[in-house]
Amino acid sequence: MRFVYILTVIILTVIILLYGCNQPAGEGEKYVDKFPGEINLEFKEFQTPPVLFYISDMIVLDDVMVALDMKTDTFFHIFELPSLDYCGGSTIHGNGPDDEISISPFIGRVDAHSFYYRSENHLKIASYNKATKKIVIKSQHALPPDFLNIFMMNGNVYGYNIFPIPTNREYLGFNLASKETFDFGHDFPSIHIPVPTTKLNMIFTRIMAGKPDGSRFAALYDRIPLLRIQDQNGKLVRDVWYRNKQRSLSVYMQDQPNPSDLMNTTLNYQRIYTTDKYIYGLYSGKTREEMKQIDDYGFEIHVWDWDGQPVVRYILNQPVNSFTVSPDDSYIICSSFEHYDKLYKTEIFPDYQ
Numbered sequence: 001m002r003f004v005y006i007l008t009v010i011i012l013t014v015i016i017l018l019y020g021c022n023q024p025a026g027e028g029e030k031y032v033d034k035f036p037g038e039i040n041l042e043f044k045e046f047q048t049p050p051v052l053f054y055i056s057d058m059i060v061l062d063d064v065m066v067a068l069d070m071k072t073d074t075f076f077h078i079f080e081l082p083s084l085d086y087c088g089g090s091t092i093h094g095n096g097p098d099d100e101i102s103i104s105p106f107i108g109r110v111d112a113h114s115f116y117y118r119s120e121n122h123l124k125i126a127s128y129n130k131a132t133k134k135i136v137i138k139s140q141h142a143l144p145p146d147f148l149n150i151f152m153m154n155g156n157v158y159g160y161n162i163f164p165i166p167t168n169r170e171y172l173g174f175n176l177a178s179k180e181t182f183d184f185g186h187d188f189p190s191i192h193i194p195v196p197t198t199k200l201n202m203i204f205t206r207i208m209a210g211k212p213d214g215s216r217f218a219a220l221y222d223r224i225p226l227l228r229i230q231d232q233n234g235k236l237v238r239d240v241w242y243r244n245k246q247r248s249l250s251v252y253m254q255d256q257p258n259p260s261d262l263m264n265t266t267l268n269y270q271r272i273y274t275t276d277k278y279i280y281g282l283y284s285g286k287t288r289e290e291m292k293q294i295d296d297y298g299f300e301i302h303v304w305d306w307d308g309q310p311v312v313r314y315i316l317n318q319p320v321n322s323f324t325v326s327p328d329d330s331y332i333i334c335s336s337f338e339h340y341d342k343l344y345k346t347e348i349f350p351d352y353q
Helices: 002-022 197-203 249-253 259-263
Strands: 029-032 037-041 044-047 055-060 064-069 074-080 086-092 107-109 114-118 122-129 134-142 148-153 156-160 169-175 181-187 206-210 216-221 226-231 236-242 269-274 278-283 298-305 310-320 322-325 331-335 342-347
Touching (some): 055 107, 086 134, 197 249, 216 269, 269 298, 278 322
Parallel strands (some): 029 236, 037 310, 055 322
Antiparallel strands (some): 064 074, 074 086, 107 114, 216 226, 226 236, 278 298, 331 342
């Protein structure tokens, strides 16, 4: 009996140790097959003047919507809310003292009146001046040159680069006050196949946004169907995997992958927007082959709360390339590469609010 008791204790101890070692950090992983709610969205169309061509991102401020266009003579186009009447363009694409040579394709909301964007080497805080009908710069900060897809949170800027990194941390942080650069965030996700250090940021391309109160931030990934939530200190809160039966990522590990294999890889999340309550992700779920004849990115918008619980899956009546959400989660505005002379808007009053 004593031998059986000791053997039982040993087996239970081993099981507990193995179970503990296999648990992911933070609150662990969650796998989602479907969302609790699925809602078909019908957009109302708003005709725009012939001023838009390639909207990469949009942001809702107090009474205007700012659209960033990468291929027009002016970077920013302003639309009045709620009518979406055109107010004019601002910030010339050029070499003048008040012009911008280039702007990163992603912008972020700072507060009700201002937003941030990254120019060639600076983070800039900007707002819309109603009197002059122009975007004005409130402050600017020099940035290290190797930051990509940045987001701002609690006085720091976070991003990543495509070059090899000295640690397994996902992000680089930059303190705007001290000008110090530091490693930040959790280890890279596990995809159960070895990933060379030189390919980490290529495999795990992602878009990020912070929670407005600065307590957490979210990342959505292009090549894997993953939502990752971390807190303001870079501690993992939760990984949420969407089971979409995509193929193995081993094709990306090859130095010269077969083009047909690449065309059969899945595109996942393309855009992100966050509010105090929810995380919104523009999702494709199509292969590159399936997307060859489609100019836009996504056919669905997935919504989670800040604990990583899936909330609703919006099915769009047409593909779109960019979207923004009102701070009170009452409406969504979208744009399309295919129909660049229109904006699309829909109110959302789902049961989960």
